[in-house]
Amino acid sequence: MHIMSIPSALIWAVWLLPLGAFALISPLIRPFPGKAEPASFISIGAVGISFALSLWILASVLQAPDRQIILHGADWLSISGGPVFNFGLLIDPLSAVMLSVVTSVSLMVQVYSRAYMHSDPSYLRYFALISLFTAAMLGLIVSSNLLSTFAFWELVGLSSYLLIGFWFHRPSAVAAAKKAFLVTRIGDVGFLAALLVLYTKTGTLDITALNSPGVLSAISGGVLTWAALGLFLGAMGKSGQFPLHVWLPDAMEGPTPVSALIHAATMVAAGVFLVARMYPLFQAAPHALTVVAIVGAFSAVFAATMGLVMKDIKRVLAYSTISQLGLMMLGIATGGVWVGIFYLFNHAFFKSLLFLGAGSVNHATGTFDLREMGGLRKKIPWTFAFFVLAAVSLSGIWPLAGFFSKEGVLAAALDKQPVLFGFALLTTFLTAFYIFRVVFLVFFGDYRGSHGPHESSRIMLVPMGLLAVPAVASGWLNANGGFEHFLGDGATHGFWSGFIGALAHPLALFSLLAALLGVFSAYTLYIKRWISPDKVKWFLRSPYAIFTRKYGMDELYENIIARNALYRGVFQAADWTDRVVIGGASAGIASLTTGAGRVLRRFQTGQIQLYAVAAVLGMTAIVLIALVRG
């Protein structure tokens, strides 16, 4: 089957369309009050076309020579005498896959938002910002130059900030937005530093050039490792990896569809994408790759433990996202691009579905608090069905999508980093436990809330249903090794042999066992109540206290680092230096000048003859000196 290759203008259109929608909505429609509806249609239409174009791009890349389409674009910035920064597009299997993920999830989330945000007075602003975010995210994916990648990187950070603080009349939302912006900025400093190092060493920031063996061998080992670690610091900030994870749970203050799109499926995956994008560079710096693996594996377990005890459904999902992103990092570091991106690909669908499900539950009950839910299985059966499918997929239970991608990560980790494999296996158990804890608390037992629950409208259920399809089936794409072949070099084999054969592997049984054990533990505790959860809580009270207090990370950052080390330490020292040293010096100079003036003005008698005397004496002195010295 031969498909016409996509014209380059349409490749540009993929990210320019949502940008156009943003431009159209914010200044053009905004002035007309009461015209909120068209805004959502413009935004959804733009991202819908982008989605269709992404699929076309995907098909074109398959046929392109070297599976690459590079558009030169325009010269964006030239430094006098130096090279020119090019603003071009780089389409390869990696960016093509990411394009489809982002456009499809964004499309579904926006359709869902039409109902979810229906009664919000800032409906218009919401769709403008979502369009801006989508444009920036797509730009980040296709950009062929690290400098423009960085610009888009900041732009997604900005739209994330604006959307977390969407309900800016709530102080908690404002604080969360600020926190997200500042914490990710710490990572961005590393990204920027890495760009500077790479540019001074190689003179280019072009991604293809930087990833070529010739350029990589020109950078010495230590510098390359630091550059890779700098890039990874940026990725840690965006992807919420330990210790920069603190912003992501708080980011749940934003509207739920935003959490589904930005803080589950796309923007937080940008960090993983960056590592995948620069994978040859990381490969040339094996120490950096080890750091990626360790940070990823640690974050996976670390966040999962906090997910166990959260009482807010969205916070459980947020910690789950951090944990899953950690597994993606581990997958890339040990198994290469396809392992991590395959995980990212599957995770985007089931995790955004989980968030949309949480939004639907919130619509039904008016709360996100797990303690005020229960027994919703009968009241909202569709939401229940979709949520459980996504939960099973997240737990990694055969034959749903999550199983196949988790399999890749576990196999790669066992191969390269056996210790970290243990972390990954533990995460599998914890994941299954915490997500089924949510399922059981929300949908089983008796309803504990006061709100009369009702099923959400079709506008919300249809996108969820459409997302449920890939949430179940996206993993099958690699059952015949197709995904691996597309992003890496693996060979393809029969679909059914991979689909069923995956189970024959002892590793698969291990991970399946871990997942089922997690589900069973949750079942024991929350359905059968053979053991009361309160007893477990009492028995494990010290770890429970640590988990609920989030390991004290917030206290560490806010009280110890921000308030004591920075505010009382550095800032007050700076203030003291400013007041006493610098202020004192300038005040001293000023008083010296006035003092000198007070003395010198005595000589200004205003009597011309005195001046003339001084002139004569001075003149005489000069003449005498000239005479004496010859």
Next chain:
Amino acid sequence: MTAGLNNYLVLSAVLFSIGLYGALSRKNAVVVLMCVEIMLNAANLSLVAFSRFVTPVALSGQTVAIFSITAAAAEVAVGLAVVIALYRQRGTVDVNDINLLKW
């Protein structure tokens, strides 16, 4: 005995010193102006003497002296006008009282 260059220069120096002393010590503004004139003429005298003895053919010193006298005439006119204006304004020409620029 005919007068040589030195005689003229000594005369010029004496005149200059008298003028300088007067300009620095007298309180009356008119007298100060007169003393300034004496200093100017001392300079003119030395110019003419130098011209006469050093370059007898060229008349450059004499020319400069003529210019100087012209300028001095203008200066005296302005200076006396200022003194008259001051007198009308303040009723005195004592330089010690003309101290508006004092701190």
